[in-house]
Amino acid sequence: MHAVVTVTGKDKKGVIAKVSQFLLEKNANIEDVSQTVMDEYFAMIMLVDISGIQEELSVLAQECAEMGKSIGMSVHMQHEDIFNAMHNV
Amino acid sequence: MFNKFDVLETINMVEKEHLDIRTITMGISLLSCIRATAEETATAVYDLVCKKAQNIVKVAADLSGEYGIPIVNKRVSVTPVSLITAAFPEKSILVGKALDKAAQTLGIDFLGGYSALVHKGTADYEEKFIRTIPEVLASTSRLCSSVNVGSSKSGINMDAVRLMGEIVKECAHLTKDNDGLGCAKLVIFCNAVEDNPFMAGAFHGVGEGDTVINVGVSGPGVVESAVKAIPNADLTEVAETIKRTAFKITRAGQLIATEASKRLNARFGIVDLSLAPTPARGDSVAAILEEVGIESVGTHGTTAILAMLNDAVKKGGVMASSRVGGLSGAFIPVSEDIGMIEAAESGKISLDKLEAMTCVCSVGLDMIAIPGNTSASTISAMIADEAAIGMINNKTTAVRVIPAPGKKVGEWVNFGGLLGRAPVLPVHESSAEKFISRGGLIPAPIHSFKN
Numbered sequence: 010m011h012a013v014v015t016v017t018g019k020d021k022k023g024v025i026a027k028v029s030q031f032l033l034e035k036n037a038n039i040e041d042v043s044q045t046v047m048d049e050y051f052a053m054i055m056l057v058d059i060s061g062i063q064e065e066l067s068v069l070a071q072e073c074a075e076m077g078k079s080i081g082m083s084v085h086m087q088h089e090d091i092f093n094a095m096h097n098v
Numbered sequence: 099m100f101n102k103f104d105v106l107e108t109i110n111m112v113e114k115e116h117l118d119i120r121t122i123t124m125g126i127s128l129l130s131c132i133r134a135t136a137e138e139t140a141t142a143v144y145d146l147v148c149k150k151a152q153n154i155v156k157v158a159a160d161l162s163g164e165y166g167i168p169i170v171n172k173r174v175s176v177t178p179v180s181l182i183t184a185a186f187p188e189k190s191i192l193v194g195k196a197l198d199k200a201a202q203t204l205g206i207d208f209l210g211g212y213s214a215l216v217h218k219g220t221a222d223y224e225e226k227f228i229r230t231i232p233e234v235l236a237s238t239s240r241l242c243s244s245v246n247v248g249s250s251k252s253g254i255n256m257d258a259v260r261l262m263g264e265i266v267k268e269c270a271h272l273t274k275d276n277d278g279l280g281c282a283k284l285v286i287f288c289n290a291v292e293d294n295p296f297m298a299g300a301f302h303g304v305g306e307g308d309t310v311i312n313v314g315v316s317g318p319g320v321v322e323s324a325v326k327a328i329p330n331a332d333l334t335e336v337a338e339t340i341k342r343t344a345f346k347i348t349r350a351g352q353l354i355a356t357e358a359s360k361r362l363n364a365r366f367g368i369v370d371l372s373l374a375p376t377p378a379r380g381d382s383v384a385a386i387l388e389e390v391g392i393e394s395v396g397t398h399g400t401t402a403i404l405a406m407l408n409d410a411v412k413k414g415g416v417m418a419s420s421r422v423g424g425l426s427g428a429f430i431p432v433s434e435d436i437g438m439i440e441a442a443e444s445g446k447i448s449l450d451k452l453e454a455m456t457c458v459c460s461v462g463l464d465m466i467a468i469p470g471n472t473s474a475s476t477i478s479a480m481i482a483d484e485a486a487i488g489m490i491n492n493k494t495t496a497v498r499v500i501p502a503p504g505k506k507v508g509e510w511v512n513f514g515g516l517l518g519r520a521p522v523l524p525v526h527e528s529s530a531e532k533f534i535s536r537g538g539l540i541p542a543p544i545h546s547f548k549n
Contacts (some may be wrong), residue, residue: 013100013105015105015106015109017106017109043102045102052102052106054100054102054105054106056100065160065163066163066164067159067160067161067162067163067164068163070163070164070166071163083113085109085166086166087164087165087166088164088165089100090165090353091108091165091166091167091350091353092100092104092105092108094349094350094352094353095104095108095346095349095350096100096101096104096107096108096346
Protein backbone atom coordinates (compact mmCIF):
# COMPACT_ATOMS: atom_id res chain seq x y z
CA MET A 10 0.00 0.00 0.00
CA HIS A 11 1.34 3.40 -0.96
CA ALA A 12 0.65 6.96 0.07
CA VAL A 13 1.68 10.21 -1.53
CA VAL A 14 3.25 12.81 0.75
CA THR A 15 3.15 16.36 -0.54
CA VAL A 16 5.15 19.12 1.08
CA THR A 17 4.72 22.73 -0.01
CA GLY A 18 5.62 26.10 1.43
CA LYS A 19 8.35 28.70 1.62
CA ASP A 20 11.77 27.11 1.21
CA LYS A 21 13.88 26.69 4.34
CA LYS A 22 16.64 24.44 5.63
CA GLY A 23 15.98 20.96 6.94
CA VAL A 24 12.56 20.29 5.41
CA ILE A 25 13.55 17.04 3.76
CA ALA A 26 15.45 15.96 6.86
CA LYS A 27 12.47 16.58 9.10
CA VAL A 28 9.95 14.87 6.82
CA SER A 29 12.20 11.85 6.21
CA GLN A 30 12.86 11.50 9.93
CA PHE A 31 9.13 11.54 10.62
CA LEU A 32 8.49 8.86 7.99
CA LEU A 33 11.33 6.72 9.35
CA GLU A 34 9.89 6.91 12.86
CA LYS A 35 6.54 5.78 11.49
CA ASN A 36 8.13 2.88 9.63
CA ALA A 37 7.14 4.23 6.19
CA ASN A 38 9.59 3.63 3.35
CA ILE A 39 10.32 6.38 0.81
CA GLU A 40 10.34 4.90 -2.69
CA ASP A 41 10.41 7.93 -4.93
CA VAL A 42 10.96 11.64 -4.47
CA SER A 43 10.47 14.63 -6.73
CA GLN A 44 11.46 18.00 -5.38
CA THR A 45 11.92 21.50 -6.73
CA VAL A 46 12.29 25.05 -5.49
CA MET A 47 10.67 27.75 -7.61
CA ASP A 48 11.01 31.39 -6.51
CA GLU A 49 11.61 30.30 -2.91
CA TYR A 50 8.51 28.08 -3.11
CA PHE A 51 9.37 24.57 -2.03
CA ALA A 52 7.42 21.65 -3.51
CA MET A 53 8.15 17.99 -2.82
CA ILE A 54 6.17 14.91 -3.67
CA MET A 55 7.10 11.55 -2.17
CA LEU A 56 5.76 8.11 -2.88
CA VAL A 57 6.00 6.08 0.30
CA ASP A 58 5.30 2.45 1.10
CA ILE A 59 3.06 2.41 4.18
CA SER A 60 2.59 -1.35 4.52
CA GLY A 61 4.65 -1.31 7.72
CA ILE A 62 2.94 1.54 9.57
CA GLN A 63 1.49 0.77 12.97
CA GLU A 64 -1.46 3.15 12.97
CA GLU A 65 -4.37 3.84 10.66
CA LEU A 66 -3.60 5.95 7.61
CA SER A 67 -6.15 8.58 8.61
CA VAL A 68 -4.39 9.01 11.96
CA LEU A 69 -0.94 9.12 10.40
CA ALA A 70 -2.14 11.67 7.84
CA GLN A 71 -3.33 13.88 10.69
CA GLU A 72 0.02 13.57 12.50
CA CYS A 73 1.80 14.29 9.26
CA ALA A 74 -0.18 17.52 8.80
CA GLU A 75 0.67 18.54 12.37
CA MET A 76 4.36 17.79 11.86
CA GLY A 77 4.15 20.01 8.77
CA LYS A 78 2.63 22.83 10.78
CA SER A 79 5.46 22.59 13.33
CA ILE A 80 7.99 23.39 10.59
CA GLY A 81 5.78 25.94 8.86
CA MET A 82 5.03 23.81 5.81
CA SER A 83 1.84 22.41 4.36
CA VAL A 84 2.17 18.63 4.43
CA HIS A 85 -0.42 16.17 3.14
CA MET A 86 -0.36 12.40 3.25
CA GLN A 87 -2.98 10.75 1.07
CA HIS A 88 -3.64 7.25 -0.21
CA GLU A 89 -2.27 6.99 -3.75
CA ASP A 90 -5.64 5.84 -5.12
CA ILE A 91 -7.08 9.33 -5.04
CA PHE A 92 -4.53 10.49 -7.59
CA ASN A 93 -4.91 7.35 -9.67
CA ALA A 94 -8.65 7.92 -9.72
CA MET A 95 -8.61 11.59 -10.56
CA HIS A 96 -5.80 11.72 -13.09
CA ASN A 97 -5.79 8.39 -14.90
CA VAL A 98 -8.55 7.14 -17.15
CA MET B 99 5.50 8.15 -9.81
CA PHE B 100 2.70 10.63 -10.25
CA ASN B 101 2.84 13.72 -12.38
CA LYS B 102 3.77 16.56 -10.05
CA PHE B 103 1.19 18.92 -11.50
CA ASP B 104 -1.60 16.37 -11.11
CA VAL B 105 -0.78 15.89 -7.45
CA LEU B 106 -0.58 19.61 -6.76
CA GLU B 107 -3.79 20.18 -8.71
CA THR B 108 -5.70 17.80 -6.46
CA ILE B 109 -4.30 19.45 -3.32
CA ASN B 110 -5.15 22.87 -4.70
CA MET B 111 -8.71 21.75 -5.48
CA VAL B 112 -9.25 20.76 -1.87
CA GLU B 113 -7.40 23.62 -0.19
CA LYS B 114 -8.40 26.56 -2.35
CA GLU B 115 -11.38 25.52 -4.44
CA HIS B 116 -13.63 23.74 -1.90
CA LEU B 117 -13.51 20.33 -3.58
CA ASP B 118 -15.39 17.97 -1.34
CA ILE B 119 -17.62 14.96 -1.30
CA ARG B 120 -20.91 16.59 -0.41
CA THR B 121 -22.56 13.54 1.00
CA ILE B 122 -22.38 9.84 1.65
CA THR B 123 -25.98 8.74 1.90
CA MET B 124 -26.97 5.26 2.99
CA GLY B 125 -30.31 4.14 1.60
CA ILE B 126 -32.10 1.72 3.91
CA SER B 127 -35.25 -0.24 3.18
CA LEU B 128 -37.73 -0.06 6.04
CA LEU B 129 -40.22 -2.53 4.60
CA SER B 130 -39.13 -5.23 7.05
CA CYS B 131 -40.03 -2.94 9.98
CA ILE B 132 -43.79 -2.92 9.51
CA ARG B 133 -45.47 -4.17 12.67
CA ALA B 134 -49.02 -4.32 13.98
CA THR B 135 -48.84 -1.05 15.87
CA ALA B 136 -47.21 2.33 15.35
CA GLU B 137 -45.24 1.99 18.58
CA GLU B 138 -43.73 -1.36 17.61
CA THR B 139 -43.00 -0.10 14.10
CA ALA B 140 -41.23 2.98 15.44
CA THR B 141 -39.03 0.81 17.66
CA ALA B 142 -38.20 -1.53 14.79
CA VAL B 143 -37.36 1.42 12.52
CA TYR B 144 -35.08 2.98 15.13
CA ASP B 145 -33.25 -0.28 15.75
CA LEU B 146 -32.78 -1.08 12.07
CA VAL B 147 -31.47 2.35 11.08
CA CYS B 148 -29.09 2.46 14.05
CA LYS B 149 -27.80 -1.01 13.22
CA LYS B 150 -27.34 -0.54 9.48
CA ALA B 151 -25.74 2.88 9.65
CA GLN B 152 -23.81 2.48 12.90
CA ASN B 153 -20.43 2.95 11.21
CA ILE B 154 -21.25 5.59 8.64
CA VAL B 155 -19.75 8.52 10.57
CA LYS B 156 -16.55 6.63 11.44
CA VAL B 157 -16.09 5.32 7.89
CA ALA B 158 -16.61 8.78 6.42
CA ALA B 159 -14.01 10.24 8.80
CA ASP B 160 -11.53 7.47 7.93
CA LEU B 161 -11.99 7.90 4.19
CA SER B 162 -11.71 11.63 4.49
CA GLY B 163 -8.44 11.24 6.40
CA GLU B 164 -6.96 8.63 4.09
CA TYR B 165 -7.74 10.33 0.82
CA GLY B 166 -7.40 13.89 2.00
CA ILE B 167 -10.82 14.96 0.73
CA PRO B 168 -13.44 16.41 3.08
CA ILE B 169 -16.71 14.51 3.31
CA VAL B 170 -19.19 17.14 4.36
CA ASN B 171 -22.36 15.24 5.15
CA LYS B 172 -23.29 11.81 6.36
CA ARG B 173 -26.92 11.00 5.70
CA VAL B 174 -29.47 8.24 5.61
CA SER B 175 -32.46 7.88 3.31
CA VAL B 176 -35.29 5.47 3.99
CA THR B 177 -38.31 3.93 2.29
CA PRO B 178 -41.13 6.48 1.98
CA VAL B 179 -42.60 6.39 5.48
CA SER B 180 -46.19 6.64 4.23
CA LEU B 181 -45.81 3.03 3.06
CA ILE B 182 -44.61 1.87 6.46
CA THR B 183 -47.40 3.54 8.39
CA ALA B 184 -50.27 2.84 5.98
CA ALA B 185 -52.18 0.92 8.66
CA PHE B 186 -51.97 3.75 11.21
CA PRO B 187 -51.30 6.95 9.24
CA GLU B 188 -52.35 9.37 12.01
CA LYS B 189 -49.58 7.95 14.17
CA SER B 190 -46.86 8.38 11.53
CA ILE B 191 -45.34 11.03 13.74
CA LEU B 192 -44.07 8.28 16.06
CA VAL B 193 -42.02 6.81 13.22
CA GLY B 194 -40.85 10.27 12.21
CA LYS B 195 -39.61 10.94 15.71
CA ALA B 196 -37.94 7.52 15.90
CA LEU B 197 -36.07 8.32 12.69
CA ASP B 198 -34.99 11.70 14.00
CA LYS B 199 -33.78 10.07 17.20
CA ALA B 200 -31.85 7.49 15.16
CA ALA B 201 -30.21 10.31 13.21
CA GLN B 202 -29.14 11.93 16.48
CA THR B 203 -27.84 8.66 17.89
CA LEU B 204 -25.79 8.04 14.76
CA GLY B 205 -24.53 11.63 14.62
CA ILE B 206 -25.54 12.03 10.99
CA ASP B 207 -26.56 15.35 9.49
CA PHE B 208 -29.92 14.58 7.92
CA LEU B 209 -32.28 11.68 7.41
CA GLY B 210 -34.66 11.78 4.47
CA GLY B 211 -37.71 9.77 3.58
CA TYR B 212 -40.64 11.11 5.56
CA SER B 213 -42.22 10.93 2.16
CA ALA B 214 -45.26 10.00 0.12
CA LEU B 215 -45.58 9.21 -3.57
CA VAL B 216 -48.96 10.41 -4.76
CA HIS B 217 -48.34 11.29 -8.40
CA LYS B 218 -51.40 9.49 -9.71
CA GLY B 219 -53.73 9.54 -6.77
CA THR B 220 -53.78 10.13 -3.05
CA ALA B 221 -54.90 7.19 -0.96
CA ASP B 222 -56.73 7.94 2.23
CA TYR B 223 -53.76 6.86 4.34
CA GLU B 224 -51.45 9.03 2.27
CA GLU B 225 -53.52 12.14 2.78
CA LYS B 226 -53.56 11.50 6.51
CA PHE B 227 -49.81 10.93 6.41
CA ILE B 228 -49.19 14.16 4.49
CA ARG B 229 -51.21 16.08 7.07
CA THR B 230 -48.73 14.99 9.75
CA ILE B 231 -45.75 16.52 7.89
CA PRO B 232 -45.91 20.05 9.39
CA GLU B 233 -46.05 18.82 12.96
CA VAL B 234 -43.29 16.28 12.39
CA LEU B 235 -40.97 18.81 10.76
CA ALA B 236 -41.64 21.31 13.53
CA SER B 237 -40.85 18.81 16.27
CA THR B 238 -37.76 17.15 14.75
CA SER B 239 -34.41 18.57 13.71
CA ARG B 240 -32.75 16.24 11.21
CA LEU B 241 -35.70 14.63 9.48
CA CYS B 242 -36.52 15.65 5.90
CA SER B 243 -39.72 15.16 3.98
CA SER B 244 -40.77 15.01 0.35
CA VAL B 245 -43.93 14.40 -1.63
CA ASN B 246 -44.04 13.41 -5.29
CA VAL B 247 -47.11 14.98 -6.92
CA GLY B 248 -46.53 14.30 -10.60
CA SER B 249 -44.69 12.31 -13.23
CA SER B 250 -44.28 12.22 -16.99
CA LYS B 251 -46.05 8.87 -17.10
CA SER B 252 -49.01 9.69 -14.91
CA GLY B 253 -49.58 13.44 -15.08
CA ILE B 254 -49.97 15.82 -12.17
CA ASN B 255 -52.17 15.06 -9.19
CA MET B 256 -53.70 18.50 -8.70
CA ASP B 257 -55.54 17.47 -5.56
CA ALA B 258 -52.16 16.72 -4.01
CA VAL B 259 -50.78 19.98 -5.40
CA ARG B 260 -53.60 21.87 -3.70
CA LEU B 261 -52.98 20.04 -0.44
CA MET B 262 -49.24 20.71 -0.57
CA GLY B 263 -49.79 24.46 -0.87
CA GLU B 264 -51.61 24.29 2.45
CA ILE B 265 -48.98 22.00 3.98
CA VAL B 266 -46.17 24.40 3.05
CA LYS B 267 -48.08 27.25 4.68
CA GLU B 268 -48.66 25.21 7.82
CA CYS B 269 -44.99 24.16 7.97
CA ALA B 270 -44.03 27.83 7.88
CA HIS B 271 -46.59 28.69 10.56
CA LEU B 272 -45.46 25.96 12.96
CA THR B 273 -41.83 27.02 12.61
CA LYS B 274 -42.50 30.75 12.53
CA ASP B 275 -39.93 31.44 15.25
CA ASN B 276 -37.21 30.08 12.97
CA ASP B 277 -38.14 31.93 9.75
CA GLY B 278 -40.21 28.95 8.58
CA LEU B 279 -37.36 26.46 8.82
CA GLY B 280 -39.80 23.55 8.44
CA CYS B 281 -40.29 24.48 4.79
CA ALA B 282 -36.55 24.10 4.15
CA LYS B 283 -36.93 20.43 5.03
CA LEU B 284 -39.84 19.76 2.67
CA VAL B 285 -39.58 19.20 -1.09
CA ILE B 286 -42.47 18.76 -3.50
CA PHE B 287 -41.39 16.78 -6.55
CA CYS B 288 -42.41 15.85 -10.03
CA ASN B 289 -40.56 12.78 -11.34
CA ALA B 290 -38.81 12.17 -8.00
CA VAL B 291 -35.85 9.80 -8.28
CA GLU B 292 -35.42 6.82 -6.00
CA ASP B 293 -31.67 7.05 -5.45
CA ASN B 294 -31.14 10.74 -4.72
CA PRO B 295 -28.47 11.27 -2.03
CA PHE B 296 -29.21 14.98 -1.61
CA MET B 297 -31.51 16.54 0.96
CA ALA B 298 -34.17 17.46 1.58
CA GLY B 299 -35.54 15.24 -1.18
CA ALA B 300 -33.74 11.96 -0.53
CA PHE B 301 -35.73 8.78 -0.02
CA HIS B 302 -34.94 5.13 -0.63
CA GLY B 303 -37.17 3.88 -3.43
CA VAL B 304 -39.00 0.58 -3.19
CA GLY B 305 -37.25 -0.56 -6.37
CA GLU B 306 -33.90 -0.27 -4.64
CA GLY B 307 -31.93 -2.98 -2.86
CA ASP B 308 -31.88 -3.52 0.86
CA THR B 309 -29.02 -1.19 1.77
CA VAL B 310 -27.14 0.98 -0.71
CA ILE B 311 -24.55 3.73 -0.64
CA ASN B 312 -25.15 6.75 -2.85
CA VAL B 313 -22.58 9.50 -3.04
CA GLY B 314 -23.08 13.11 -4.03
CA VAL B 315 -20.03 14.96 -5.27
CA SER B 316 -19.64 18.69 -5.35
CA GLY B 317 -17.15 21.21 -6.59
CA PRO B 318 -18.57 24.41 -8.12
CA GLY B 319 -15.39 26.19 -6.98
CA VAL B 320 -13.21 23.80 -8.95
CA VAL B 321 -15.24 24.36 -12.10
CA GLU B 322 -15.19 28.12 -11.57
CA SER B 323 -11.39 28.12 -11.30
CA ALA B 324 -11.05 25.99 -14.41
CA VAL B 325 -13.21 28.43 -16.38
CA LYS B 326 -11.34 31.39 -14.92
CA ALA B 327 -8.09 29.96 -16.26
CA ILE B 328 -9.33 30.27 -19.88
CA PRO B 329 -10.71 33.83 -20.13
CA ASN B 330 -10.46 34.03 -23.91
CA ALA B 331 -11.63 30.55 -24.87
CA ASP B 332 -14.70 30.05 -27.02
CA LEU B 333 -17.68 28.17 -25.62
CA THR B 334 -16.71 24.85 -27.18
CA GLU B 335 -13.51 24.96 -25.18
CA VAL B 336 -15.31 26.15 -22.07
CA ALA B 337 -17.67 23.17 -22.31
CA GLU B 338 -14.73 20.82 -22.84
CA THR B 339 -12.93 22.25 -19.81
CA ILE B 340 -16.00 21.84 -17.63
CA LYS B 341 -16.33 18.27 -18.86
CA ARG B 342 -12.75 17.42 -17.99
CA THR B 343 -13.08 19.03 -14.57
CA ALA B 344 -16.32 17.17 -13.87
CA PHE B 345 -14.54 13.95 -14.78
CA LYS B 346 -11.89 14.48 -12.11
CA ILE B 347 -14.39 15.50 -9.45
CA THR B 348 -16.57 12.51 -10.18
CA ARG B 349 -13.67 10.08 -10.09
CA ALA B 350 -13.00 11.18 -6.54
CA GLY B 351 -16.68 10.53 -5.77
CA GLN B 352 -16.58 7.13 -7.42
CA LEU B 353 -13.54 6.12 -5.35
CA ILE B 354 -15.15 7.21 -2.10
CA ALA B 355 -18.44 5.53 -3.03
CA THR B 356 -16.77 2.21 -3.82
CA GLU B 357 -14.68 2.22 -0.65
CA ALA B 358 -17.55 3.39 1.54
CA SER B 359 -19.86 0.64 0.31
CA LYS B 360 -17.20 -1.99 0.95
CA ARG B 361 -16.58 -0.81 4.49
CA LEU B 362 -20.24 -0.31 5.31
CA ASN B 363 -21.23 -3.68 3.96
CA ALA B 364 -23.71 -2.18 1.51
CA ARG B 365 -24.15 -2.24 -2.23
CA PHE B 366 -22.70 0.67 -4.20
CA GLY B 367 -25.70 2.51 -5.59
CA ILE B 368 -24.84 5.56 -7.65
CA VAL B 369 -22.72 8.66 -7.82
CA ASP B 370 -24.81 11.80 -8.19
CA LEU B 371 -23.07 14.28 -10.45
CA SER B 372 -24.58 17.42 -9.09
CA LEU B 373 -22.74 20.68 -8.63
CA ALA B 374 -24.01 21.60 -5.19
CA PRO B 375 -23.15 25.07 -3.90
CA THR B 376 -22.78 26.24 -0.32
CA PRO B 377 -23.14 29.78 1.01
CA ALA B 378 -19.32 30.00 1.24
CA ARG B 379 -17.57 32.26 -1.24
CA GLY B 380 -15.79 30.25 -3.91
CA ASP B 381 -18.38 27.46 -3.77
CA SER B 382 -21.05 28.95 -6.00
CA VAL B 383 -22.81 27.75 -9.15
CA ALA B 384 -23.85 31.34 -9.91
CA ALA B 385 -20.17 32.33 -9.92
CA ILE B 386 -19.48 29.80 -12.69
CA LEU B 387 -22.21 31.31 -14.85
CA GLU B 388 -20.83 34.78 -14.20
CA GLU B 389 -17.30 33.62 -14.97
CA VAL B 390 -18.46 32.41 -18.37
CA GLY B 391 -19.50 35.95 -19.16
CA ILE B 392 -22.61 37.47 -17.63
CA GLU B 393 -22.50 40.40 -15.26
CA SER B 394 -24.95 38.84 -12.85
CA VAL B 395 -26.80 35.57 -12.65
CA GLY B 396 -30.40 36.17 -13.63
CA THR B 397 -29.70 38.35 -16.64
CA HIS B 398 -30.26 37.34 -20.27
CA GLY B 399 -27.95 34.48 -21.19
CA THR B 400 -28.19 32.80 -17.80
CA THR B 401 -30.37 29.95 -19.03
CA ALA B 402 -28.12 29.18 -22.00
CA ILE B 403 -24.96 29.03 -19.91
CA LEU B 404 -26.67 26.92 -17.29
CA ALA B 405 -27.82 24.47 -19.98
CA MET B 406 -24.26 24.15 -21.23
CA LEU B 407 -22.85 23.76 -17.73
CA ASN B 408 -25.38 21.13 -16.75
CA ASP B 409 -24.79 19.08 -19.87
CA ALA B 410 -20.99 19.31 -19.69
CA VAL B 411 -21.01 18.18 -16.05
CA LYS B 412 -23.07 15.13 -16.99
CA LYS B 413 -20.89 14.24 -19.96
CA GLY B 414 -17.70 14.35 -17.89
CA GLY B 415 -19.29 12.62 -14.94
CA VAL B 416 -20.90 9.76 -16.80
CA MET B 417 -17.52 8.78 -18.21
CA ALA B 418 -15.97 8.88 -14.75
CA SER B 419 -18.39 6.70 -12.85
CA SER B 420 -19.61 3.17 -13.37
CA ARG B 421 -23.09 4.04 -12.11
CA VAL B 422 -24.59 7.46 -12.28
CA GLY B 423 -27.97 8.46 -10.93
CA GLY B 424 -29.77 10.67 -8.47
CA LEU B 425 -30.47 14.16 -9.67
CA SER B 426 -27.18 14.77 -11.47
CA GLY B 427 -27.21 18.38 -12.52
CA ALA B 428 -26.36 21.85 -11.31
CA PHE B 429 -28.30 22.96 -8.25
CA ILE B 430 -29.55 26.52 -8.04
CA PRO B 431 -30.81 26.92 -4.46
CA VAL B 432 -31.06 30.63 -3.78
CA SER B 433 -30.24 30.71 -0.07
CA GLU B 434 -27.39 28.23 -0.37
CA ASP B 435 -25.34 29.99 -3.04
CA ILE B 436 -23.56 33.27 -2.35
CA GLY B 437 -23.87 34.40 -5.99
CA MET B 438 -27.61 33.74 -6.00
CA ILE B 439 -28.04 35.46 -2.63
CA GLU B 440 -26.32 38.58 -3.95
CA ALA B 441 -28.30 38.57 -7.19
CA ALA B 442 -31.54 38.19 -5.22
CA GLU B 443 -30.54 40.99 -2.87
CA SER B 444 -29.85 43.42 -5.69
CA GLY B 445 -33.01 42.46 -7.54
CA LYS B 446 -31.13 40.97 -10.49
CA ILE B 447 -32.83 37.61 -10.36
CA SER B 448 -36.56 37.01 -10.30
CA LEU B 449 -38.75 34.02 -9.61
CA ASP B 450 -39.68 33.96 -13.29
CA LYS B 451 -36.04 33.68 -14.35
CA LEU B 452 -35.43 31.02 -11.74
CA GLU B 453 -38.35 29.08 -13.17
CA ALA B 454 -36.86 29.37 -16.66
CA MET B 455 -33.52 28.12 -15.34
CA THR B 456 -35.19 25.03 -13.91
CA CYS B 457 -36.14 24.00 -17.44
CA VAL B 458 -32.50 23.20 -18.19
CA CYS B 459 -31.05 22.04 -14.89
CA SER B 460 -31.96 20.24 -11.76
CA VAL B 461 -33.80 20.66 -9.66
CA GLY B 462 -36.35 23.38 -9.30
CA LEU B 463 -37.44 26.40 -7.32
CA ASP B 464 -35.15 25.67 -4.45
CA MET B 465 -34.70 27.44 -1.12
CA ILE B 466 -36.51 30.58 -2.17
CA ALA B 467 -38.03 32.85 0.45
CA ILE B 468 -41.35 34.39 -0.56
CA PRO B 469 -43.60 36.80 1.34
CA GLY B 470 -45.23 35.31 4.42
CA ASN B 471 -48.70 36.33 3.27
CA THR B 472 -48.46 34.39 0.00
CA SER B 473 -51.63 32.33 -0.27
CA ALA B 474 -51.67 28.54 -0.25
CA SER B 475 -53.21 28.56 -3.73
CA THR B 476 -50.37 30.69 -5.10
CA ILE B 477 -47.84 28.25 -3.65
CA SER B 478 -49.83 25.38 -5.17
CA ALA B 479 -49.77 27.18 -8.50
CA MET B 480 -45.98 27.52 -8.27
CA ILE B 481 -45.79 23.79 -7.57
CA ALA B 482 -48.07 23.09 -10.54
CA ASP B 483 -45.88 25.20 -12.86
CA GLU B 484 -42.71 23.41 -11.80
CA ALA B 485 -44.37 20.01 -12.01
CA ALA B 486 -45.53 20.86 -15.53
CA ILE B 487 -41.96 21.68 -16.56
CA GLY B 488 -40.80 18.35 -15.17
CA MET B 489 -43.66 16.38 -16.64
CA ILE B 490 -43.29 17.74 -20.17
CA ASN B 491 -39.49 17.61 -20.21
CA ASN B 492 -39.13 14.18 -18.61
CA LYS B 493 -36.99 15.53 -15.84
CA THR B 494 -37.11 15.92 -12.11
CA THR B 495 -38.36 19.24 -10.87
CA ALA B 496 -39.15 20.34 -7.36
CA VAL B 497 -40.34 23.17 -5.22
CA ARG B 498 -38.87 24.10 -1.87
CA VAL B 499 -40.11 27.58 -1.08
CA ILE B 500 -40.34 29.27 2.29
CA PRO B 501 -43.27 31.65 2.84
CA ALA B 502 -41.33 33.55 5.49
CA PRO B 503 -43.70 34.13 8.41
CA GLY B 504 -44.48 37.81 8.93
CA LYS B 505 -41.90 38.95 6.38
CA LYS B 506 -42.23 41.12 3.31
CA VAL B 507 -40.24 41.52 0.10
CA GLY B 508 -36.64 42.53 0.84
CA GLU B 509 -36.60 41.25 4.42
CA TRP B 510 -34.30 38.31 5.16
CA VAL B 511 -34.61 34.75 6.34
CA ASN B 512 -31.55 33.19 7.93
CA PHE B 513 -31.24 29.46 8.56
CA GLY B 514 -27.48 29.29 9.09
CA GLY B 515 -25.14 26.50 8.04
CA LEU B 516 -25.54 24.92 4.62
CA LEU B 517 -29.14 26.13 4.36
CA GLY B 518 -27.89 29.71 4.26
CA ARG B 519 -29.88 32.93 4.08
CA ALA B 520 -31.96 34.75 1.50
CA PRO B 521 -33.96 37.92 0.94
CA VAL B 522 -37.69 37.51 0.39
CA LEU B 523 -38.45 37.62 -3.35
CA PRO B 524 -41.70 39.00 -4.77
CA VAL B 525 -44.32 36.67 -6.23
CA HIS B 526 -47.04 37.55 -8.74
CA GLU B 527 -50.07 38.89 -6.94
CA SER B 528 -52.83 37.83 -9.34
CA SER B 529 -54.74 34.88 -7.98
CA ALA B 530 -54.67 31.28 -9.24
CA GLU B 531 -57.33 30.30 -6.72
CA LYS B 532 -59.90 29.09 -9.23
CA PHE B 533 -57.37 26.94 -11.11
CA ILE B 534 -56.13 25.29 -7.94
CA SER B 535 -59.58 24.74 -6.44
CA ARG B 536 -60.65 22.75 -9.51
CA GLY B 537 -58.53 19.78 -8.34
CA GLY B 538 -58.40 16.62 -10.42
CA LEU B 539 -55.52 15.31 -12.49
CA ILE B 540 -53.63 17.01 -15.29
CA PRO B 541 -53.36 14.08 -17.71
CA ALA B 542 -49.99 12.64 -18.70
CA PRO B 543 -48.62 14.28 -21.83
CA ILE B 544 -48.33 12.65 -25.20
CA HIS B 545 -44.74 11.64 -25.80
CA SER B 546 -44.56 11.80 -29.55
CA PHE B 547 -44.91 14.93 -31.70
CA LYS B 548 -42.29 16.65 -29.56
CA ASN B 549 -42.09 20.13 -30.90
